[in-house]
């Protein structure tokens with residue numbers, strides 16, 4: 188994900204991003220940011236994720252996992268890949 192302030196790459200799993208309930212801060216520039224699910228990116232990524240799901244499914248089933256677990260994994264991946272950062276609404280208006 189790219190920070191809207193400093194345009195530096197911020198990890199989805201960054202600790203300061205995953206502080207739910209409190210203000211999310213960019214770990215690079217300490218400016219307030221907000222994670223949101225980009226539906227545009229979800230739509231773009233849906234097809235490649237769905238296609239790779241077919242091969243993931245085979246892999247999962249071979250390892251004894253169920254295909255529903257593979258589907259859940261692909262959905263989780265789609266959400267993580269579609270996460271984007273934006274400037275919080277309240278910070279932008281003040």
Ligand SMILES: [Zn+2]
Pocket residue numbers: 190191192193194195213214215216217218
């Ligand atoms: Zn930043």
